[in-house]
Amino acid sequence: MRIQTWFMSVVCVTALAAFVACGADTPASSVVPAAANVAAPASRPAAPVSTPALQQTEYTQALPSQPLPAMVAIPAAPAPQKQITAPSPQPTARAVRTAAPRPAAPAAPVFPVTVKDGNGDDVVFDSPPERIVAFDSAVVEILFAIGEGDRVVGTHEFVTSPPEANDVPRVGGAFNMDVEATVALEPDLVFLFFDRFKEDLERAGLRVLFIATLSDDFNKVADRIRLWGEIVGNPVSAEAVASDFEERVKTITTTMADYTAGPSVFQDEGALWTPGQGTLIQQVFDVLKLENIAFDVVGYEQISPELIVERDPGVIIASYGDSISGDPVFKDLLAVRNRSVYVPTSDALSIAGPRFVQGIEELARWVYPGLFP
Known part of the structure; x- marks a missing residue:
């Protein structure tokens, strides 16, 4: 009987162990929900779809009927395929342009400098003018921007920039020059954006450069900056300002190119x-x-x-x-x-x-x- 009892105990323990062993396998099914959770986001709307909504809503509120369908994608970066295939950070277009080599500027001024005026005549400078009456807002800004503002001894009343030009004497309104006041400043160059007073100034013994204001191509602003760098003998500073202008324009045109x-x-x-x-x-x-x-x-x-x-x-x-x-x-x-x-x-x-x-x-x-x- 003891042997039988002992034998039955062993059988029961063995059966219980087998049951526990089998039961331990059944929780493996609990892994299934985890797998389902991994795949779950695929059945839900992808989060990035709604990400630009705030920005697009703001634009739509400002211009509900604009832009046309092609502009709806404006907040999103163009060429998404390139972004998908380039997992590592890529330099922006502007960074690439900034790093690109620029045309080498002359190391030193070269004279004489010959300039074609608005009438097609050559004006030759054997040396930089020291006292300039710049009767044009753009030229005043250019000269100050390239560090040559101290050469400006006169301008007109509508010049507002830069602040450093506020102390420059005024010799008339934009289209109404006071010739006598101009002569009194003893300039060695008078710049005009129109030729109305050119003959009067020349009869008074003054040297005049007339070049019409740019009116149809703002890309030529950079050329004007370089021109004045040559005239005043500072091509290096002029090149820096002109190149900066061109780079910033290029950034804008490149950004808008796909729209x-x-x-x-x-x-x-x-x-x-x-x-x-x-x-x-x-x-x-x-x-x-x-x-x-x-x-x-x-x-x-x-x-x-x-x-x-x-x-x-x-x-x-x-x-x-x-x-x-x-x-x-x-x-x-x-x-x-x-x-x-x-x-x-x-x-x-x-x-x-x-x-x-x-x-x-x-x-x-x-x-x-x-x-x-």
Whole structure:
């Protein structure tokens, strides 16, 4: 009996061990939910789909009907395939351009320097002018930007930048020069952006360089900067400023290259005067893909309130203060309803000098905050 009892105990213990062993395998099924959890995100909407919503909503609120479908993708970076196939961080386009070699600037000024004036005549400089009456806002800004502002001894009343130029004597309004006051400053060069007073100044014994203001291609601003570097004998500084201008313009044009049509725009220069074809501002609009409602205007013209209402711009640029938002005639304009009236913080877009690119950048950030942070 003891043997039988002992034998039965062994059998029971063995059976219990087998049961426990089998039971220990069954929890393996608890791994299945974990596997299901791994695959679960695939059945739920991917988080990145909603990530840009905040930025896109902000843009849509400002311009509900703009931009066209091609612009809906603006907040997202172009060419996603390249991003997918490049897991390691890639340098931005701007970084690549910044690192790119620039044209070598002359190590020292070379004289004589020959300049073709606005009449097609050659003006030869055997040495840098020391006392310049720069009757042009752009030239004043250029000379100060390249570190040669101390050569400027006179200008006109509408020069506002840089602040260092505030103490420069004024010799008339932008189109009304005081010849006697100019002669009294004893300049060795007078620069004019129009030739109205050229003969009077030359009869008074002054040397005059006349070159018309840039009006249709802001890319030539860099060339003007380099030109003045040669005239005053500082090509190295001029090259640095000109290259910076070109790099910043290139950044903007490259960023906008993959997009098509943005919002419609009206620019009010005052009393409903507006720029059209053949102007620097139209070129800015083209670069930023803005549709000018004054597409049939050449140069600058004053257009009617009725035409503005009919063409209903999505964006308004009020160059010299917003006189449109409070006008009941324009209360139903898309731009007014959406508070899309932009007042520039400076006159940078009005002067074809080094600051012009700053004006483009500011406008680009305002219209496309998702592209130009």
